Amino acid sequence: MKKEIKKQSEIFLFLILSVFVTMAGRAYGQEDKPNIIYILSDDQSWKDFGFMGHSHIETPHIDKLAEEGLTFTRGYVTAPLCSPSLASIITGLYPQQHGITGNDPAFEFEGERYRSDWQLARSRLYRNYLDEFQKHPTVPMLLKKLGYLSFQSGKWWGGHWKEGGFTHGMTHGNPAKGGRHGDEGLKIGREGMEPIFDFMDEAIEENKPFFIWYAPFLPHSPHNPPDSLLQKYLAKAPTKAVAAYWAMCEWLDITVGQLLDRVEEKGLTENTLVVFVTDNGWIQDPDQPNRYVSGSKQDPQDMGIRTPIIYKWPKRITPRMDTENLTSSIDMVTTTLAAVGMDPLPAMPGINVMDQKALEERKMIFSLDFSHDMIHVDQPEKTLESRIVISTPWKMIVPDVANKENQETLLYNIIQDPTERENLALNRPEVVQELMRELDNWWQR
Template sequence: MKPPSMNFILSYKISLTVVILFLSASFGFSQTEKPNIIYILSDDQSWTDYGFTGHPHIETPRIDQLAAEGLTFTRGYVTAPLCSPSLASIITGLYPYQHGITGNDPEFIFEKPRYQTDWQEARSRLYKDYLDEFQKHPTVPQLLQKLGYVSFQSGKWWGGHWKEGGFTDGMTHGDPTRGGRHGDEGLKIGREGMDPIFDFMDQAIADQDPFFIWYAPFLPHSPHTPPDSLLQKYLPKAPTEAVAAYWAMCEWLDITVGQLLDKVEEEGLTDNTLVVFVTDNGWIQDPDRPNRYAPGSKQDPQDMGIRTPIIYKWPGKISPRMDTENLTSSIDMAVTTLAAVGMEPLPDMQGINVLDTKALSKRKQIYSMDFSHDMAAVDQPEQTLENRIIISGTWKLIDPGTANADNQEVLLYDILEDPMETENLADERPKVVKKLLADLDKWWSAEAGSKQ
């Protein structure tokens, strides 16, 4: 057999290169790149509460700029309307029923007030079962470490010490005798400056290591204690001081986001950094009670509890676009991040790579779950299931669970025509209800307790 000619070999190489370039263009990235990755995680903020989403008073110029420069999905959702399960999904790419963290705290009777040291220690002992289950599943920083990434945890974190989340560095110690529950020392980030992150970045740059940053500041989360200059700015515009304080906190978050992005720019890293923005769950400020949320937001299945803009920015790799149609979820963040560095998603991950236009166009539905604040049993999430949620095209269905004893009414909304969910159409559209309930059962049946 004659060996292939040089012309054939050259033609083959050119064809292979064209195929590789085509695949890279189709999926929005090069498989050989090792971009730095930054997750920016707002804490307790409704999808309406940004300048670019149309709020008439809240000013968020740096997040607005990020949205303009990135691929921004306005129909984004989180997996749960509560921070701990929501954040656990973001870092694992799994739904709460998969990773075991369905609430913030274990359910137990304790005679003394919550959050005191004795309660914290008792909680920590009971929480170990949930933490053990969670740690069976690799996190994004753990997976990235295989490619030589260093990683930094800051802000909200429920997973014990930062090492237990697979980070190579961080702020949260998780010690219950020192207030360890949901972030402890990490909650200082943003509110008390950005130096811990900047110091980490400086070291990573000096060592020429690609890095992953988890920036989950306690902002605009209560206590709503903004700088006085911001509070004074919003007092004349807001109906009450409680609302003004919350609005000011949203801008304070925005300022810190700007500080972080400015650091990236100053170090010349903007073009090789993937920035992802999302909020963990929604919030409607109670106008009469400072630091308190109103019904229909946090801990509730309404859009004001689970909807969020989701932004992906990577200059030169992701074309800026405001996507107001496609459905996306925080469950996609892990898969998209892994794809950006050339890694395959793990088998249990249910998200998609949102930079894959074919996968995005094929998606018809996304899901969310609403559980009680306190968890009853790590192996029986259905015990505290309050609602399953499915969004399919223009429809959103909320199906009550066993823990929602006070209300077993199925809710159906035309979420595009009725974004504030004021008119339940379940009785008018029984066929739609039947189909969406069947689709929910195919995804996760609480009776079966696992994915079908």
């Protein structure tokens, strides 16, 4: 009897100690790993949000996210084109590191581009680039080591979702069925959010932390918003083409609201890190629906590579609007790994934006502009159009071999001249020389 009482006492003491250790661990920040959600806008200018000052576009849900998060208004992507930009976001590497510098391989083809026979021919050549890309761990691959489930939806150039290391997903990547840049995944947002919601329910049921890649085909063309949204902007926009694009921006915002509302409904908000970024910029052609104009997408100007970047993690990241520090989409993976207690891989050049000292010590960031079509996976310099370096207050664009339109070095005081109107390269040769040295050192690494 005494032995039984003693045994029960030991069990009771063990349970009390277990609770104490758990509570102590939580007090010292050793809580369960956070859920991670990447929200990726597709083809949207850095100015086209309510919180960034647009006069007409309404984005209340993203505005709220910006208000509740650490929001960098001077964010940049690694390239002004979706495939290399997204590949950097998922690997934490620059395009010349991960091998994806363009959207498609360059090849001769008789017939119409994007048809099924072109898709099949493309896929055979693209395999070389995909093989190189897949040598580098992705966010879901790294998180899987910690027990995370992960879901791919929306824009995705990396083949089948399994090839990207996701445990769940939508994109099949089969060129015979239209697989190129998202296929079935591109239905997300435009045709509802249920696939993501179902995945969240599964992760919750299994008591697993999760990673969600939400990269909807929004506001990307075709600009065919719900009629109610189009009618709303027709009276405000200069042309119907502009109204349709503005409406698409709000449509994206509505879906972001749906996603974040579901996170709140499930009681997951406090333990979820949400990151928002655009893949590249866009200036809507006022006269041609679904078209952009030069100086935006596929160009090194700020309207092509600048984006707000938002990190929201309640009680762990202090909300503030940062209008001074430079940040890049290259930081997203490093910051994500820090949030789950992992160190970045040696090849990852990004910083943890939760580290204020690292932010303040950063002096410059870089970006690259390659041709839309890639020539050789091992020789990215063959399609290099421009290299970009930004160091407050300067921004310099250096043309390279594939730049057929302009071989002039461009230097802007990007603070005083945010629309990049006045080239100061001839007036400030000492600045050009210093930035060129830094740019060359970075490129050669």
